[in-house]
Amino acid sequence: MAVRVQVTREVVPREPVPHHFTGPLLHDVLTDAGPVFDAARRKDRLRFLIAVRGTDGHRALLPWAEIDPDFGRVPVLLAVALDDTLLDRAGPQLVLPQDRCGARYISGIDTIRVDGGYTAWT
Numbered sequence: 001m002a003v004r005v006q007v008t009r010e011v012v013p014r015e016p017v018p019h020h021f022t023g024p025l026l027h028d029v030l031t032d033a034g035p036v037f038d039a040a041r042r043k044d045r046l047r048f049l050i051a052v053r054g055t056d057g058h059r060a061l062l063p064w065a066e067i068d069p070d071f072g073r074v075p076v077l078l079a080v081a082l083d084d085t086l087l088d089r090a091g092p093q094l095v096l097p098q099d100r101c102g103a104r105y106i107s108g109i110d111t112i113r114v115d116g117g118y119t120a121w122t
Contacts, residue, residue, distance in 0.1 A: 001028065003077060007095065009102045021079035021095045026050070027067040029078055035064075035114045046071070048116035052094050055108035060094060062104075064114070074098055078109070 003025055008018040030050070038044040048064035065071040077095040080087055087093060091108040099105075 001025075002080075003075065005075065005077065005095070005097045007097045009100070020083050021077055021093070021097075022081040022084070023077045023079040023092065023095070025067070026076040026078050026094070027069065030067075030112070030114055033114075037116075044116070048114055051111070051113040051115065052106045052109060053111040054094075054106040055091065055110045058106055060104040060106050064116075 001024060002022050004020060004022045006018055006020050008016045035048065037048070045064050045068055050062045050064060050067070051059065052062070053059045062076065063072075066074050067076050075097060077097070079093040079095045082093070091110070094104065094106040094109060096104050
């Protein structure tokens with residue numbers, strides 16, 4: 001299901017400009033892809049990280065808990081349109097409406113990885 005959000009980022013030294021992004025929630029897309037959480041492990045989802053990379057090499061890392069409705073419930077989008085213009089040629093964009101600056105926005109996403117395979121802290 002597509003979601004439409006208005007985002008105004010702080011862009012120094014210019015005045016902030018509002019934009020509308022439209023696309024599915026990252027949580028919905030990743031849940032449909034079927035990440036494997038261990039139901040026998042309490043709160044297994046909390047150990048998973050989401051790595052997103054754009055075609056320009058820009059990367060962002062998010063904890064699964066940030067987008068999970070049972071925890072942070074942050075409405076992170078995989079935007080497919082910016083101001084009603086499709087991003088077909090540029091590719092989807094990671095949009096975090098709650099971020100004041102656009103540092104974690106990733107344009108032209110080419111890879112999304114969900115990983116919980118690191119060792120436990122000792």
